[in-house]
Amino acid sequence: MFQDPSGNRIAQWRDVTPQQGIVDLSLPLSAEPALGTYAIEAQGTRHSFSMEEYVLPKFEVTLELPPVVTVLDKILLLRVCGRYTYGKPVLGKVQASLCREEQPVYHGYHLHAKRTGALCTELTGQTDSNGCFSREVGTAPFNLTQSGYRMSLQAKASLVEEGTGVELNATKSCDIVSEIATVTFEDADNTYRAGIPYTGKMLLKAAGGSALKNEKLQLFVSYGDVRQNQTFLTDESGRASFELDTSGWTGRVTLRGHFKQVDRSSVFGRVSPSYLDAHRNLEPFYSKSQSFLKIRWLGGVLPCDQAQQLQVDYIIAREVLGNESRSLDFIFLVVAKGAIARILHKGLDLREGAGLKGSFSVELPFGADLAPAATVLGYTVLPNGEMAADSARLHVAKCFPNKQQPPKPQPFNQWGLVPE
Template identity: 40%
Template sequence: VQDPKNNQIEQWQKVVPQDGIADLSFQLSEEPLLGTYLINVTSASAYGSFSVKERVLPKFEVIFEAPNQIYALETTFPLRVCGRYTRGKSVQGMVHVSLCQKIAPFLPSASKPDLCYKFSNQTDEAGCFSTNVSLSSFSRDFRYYRDSIAAEASLVEDATEIQVNASHKLLISRIGGMALFVDVNSYYHPGQVYRGKIKVMNYQGKALKNKEVLLVVNCAEQQLRQKYITGDSGTASFSLDTSAWNRTLASLEASVLHQDSDRERGTADLSYQRASYFIHPFYSTSRSFLSIIRVPETMPCDETQSVQVDFKIYEEDLEHGPKRVIFSYFVTGKRGIVHAGQQTVWVGLPRMLEGSFSIPLTFSLTYAPAPRLVVYVIFPNGKIIADSAIFSVSTCFRNKVELSFSMPETLPGSQVGLRLQAAPGSTCAVWAVDPSAFWMKPGKELSSHSIYGLFPSVYNARYPRQVSEDD
């Protein structure tokens, strides 16, 4: 361990981890150097750091609870100002709030006045003041005014008249909604029809019907432009003939066409975010193919989900006589292949068989958080068809841990009990941090996502760099 002046202040030699964890500690001096301390593990070429800072906590803080972004189509937005002492108690006092939208920076300061709205009120029992602010007090014509509102608040404590200030910036978005592709594959089968959907949603995520969208397809130095109208579900289905794509990369772009209803008098033009998507040719010597139907939502742990597989088999890939097709599949998770199986489908006499089947999968913790399902068929003539899909699984753990205090509230300096429950033989770590520490470094809270984020390489869906697919 080195201090900010590169002095070695502690070391451990021949450390033997227990259950893969080395738990070490040392005592800082009463007046340590302020700055960044370096922890260096020489044998593993790894290092970490921590900071020692001098902090004088304020008597209380003022917290703005307001959206970072509001939309031009909204009529009101919520605003909440709270006062909290360092130990979490609510502050009783008078709140003063000022909201100002300044004129555009390229206009003379005297050409138009800033649009300001001020109000004051007493905090409630929770130490907060809440209100809905009307956007009618501000301009949505961004030719003359900035697309943001500067918010300033002050809280004057009743008992001492101590005043603490806070500020916040609210951006005004001109986005009316967005287009996105749904039910689309990342590849296409040359010569086969490629299908998908375009969905249009407003800024609140609500589906928009009767919206005109333009689909632009670029492939093999050709461009296709086609217009569609969204239905009641806010989606428009499209089908593309891939015969002339010459097995090359294709790009799709969907945009919402401007309509007069998208603009109100005295407001700026609304815009819709475009959707773009790239699809690759699927290489196979067979005309047959299969497709895994994607499941968009996150799968909860230990719950069984039926995954549908669609297929189209041509007679040319099958043997004479009684015919059957064996679909093999496997699932990869944190530890490589975590599940495998087969599904047999008997084929009748038609020249082509088209159908589907389901694979039941129970997404346990060995699958999480991003398992990949691979389904493939090896035909008697040596040809292969395959598909793969990545699913999202909740971040879950084998051991369930429960942590609680003996009482929810107590006086400073008094004794309190801590109860920790886990499976027998578990190695447990307890992190006790004063809530005020998060004011200095917000986002450092311990969570299941932060634990999974310690091992990003485990969930990398790419091939190792030694693997080449040039041919």
């Protein structure tokens, strides 16, 4: 039975047979149903719901905070803005609060430091001509390094429209973190080929995710009893590229990317800042003859209408070639969309005097058939039956198959005619 807000029975179902213990019924409502509380009753069980008119607010309030605040930050920016539904800024009075709440104290756990409730700052002001109120807030009142409080800041704001007194509210929170910056490895393999340069990048990011440029990073390389250290400078994107000589590497090699050292001493009740290092353990790539092939990584998204040069490093053991081998063939298969899209060939002259360690390039034409990603598999089969191989993943920009390069302008002679 279905009743409207006036108690009138507006629908009833009789002799309903459940399907697997479930009854699915529906009742279309009119375009303008009566507002109020409706009731549904079945087998002595009664349920009600409310029908109300929704009025779209004529303006909205947004509250902005930084994505995170570190324990070393001295100030943060709080911003409150009001906008009408048609985009015009709202003029009015803003009241805001920013608080760090107490951490709940569980049974049997007490801090020695006495706490006096939430740590708060109150702000008031008027929106400007853009409908916004901005204020730099000092973090000292929140004792960001003091434990016993939540590792987050809670903000509340209200905007009272000038002239009408209409008030709307907004809330926002941001985390407090102790990790000031983080180093990570990019484009760095988990294996190395002894004798072929090992390449990669270190990326330095602040707690909020922004890249840190023009900062010094240290790279520590350890294997056996050997310890090496190099210093690099990050570029505009927060990255530092490195190329390491692997000719003396043996066994497991450990890489550590380091930014800053912090005081390891801890104080009870205090949160200490930290800088997270990058770690990578490298295992040697196996080859019976110590013959290797390495395709250098092509970074970023590659244009689909422009050929690229694949740089390839190689080491071929002399003893596997024998005395009769004068050349060696390298094959590169380009796989995209589950099929082989390109087959490239490179011949290497091994006549007397030619090195068995070096590098060469292979031109790889790109097209829409390779977008959005392709894999290059390069290999060579040595005379003893052993194969040296490597693969690389390529990311290709999307484009239309009919995109063509503009024709090259034809040269004209002194009479304005195209020469034959």
